[in-house]
Amino acid sequence: MENKILCQSCGLPLDTEALKGTEKNGLKSIDYCKYCYEDGAFKHPKMTLTEMKNNVENQMKKLDLQENVIHEAINILPLLKRWKES
Template identity: 70%
Template sequence: MENKTLCQSCGMPLDSEEVKGTEKNGSKNNEYCKYCYENGAFTDPKMILKEMQNKVKNQMKRLEHHEYEIQKAINILPALKRWKS
């Protein structure tokens, strides 16, 4: 299985420059996607893990992913950099 770089907030694959978040100087961030991180800061800084899990679940359901894939995505979130305690 290939080792993909994932957003360290939502778990989305960072498989192209277009989906990477940005720093204040406009450079791309290699750890977070543009939906979670823009202009050097989290787009929703007060979000808690449970809210992110719900957001990921709802988005994946909208995109018609299988329940197994949704559960797998939700289960990795606590291990990501943003949510590690």
């Protein structure tokens, strides 16, 4: 299985530079996507893990992804850097 780099907040695969968020110095983040992280900070700093799970589930349902794929993505979230630290 290919080792993908995932956003350490939402689990989005960071397979292009365009998807990466930015640090305060303008460089691309190695850990977070543009939807979660901008200018060195989380866009929704008070978001809880439960809220992120709901958000990921809703976004994936809009993409008409299979239930098992959605559940797999949601189950990864607690293992990601942002949620391990909280």
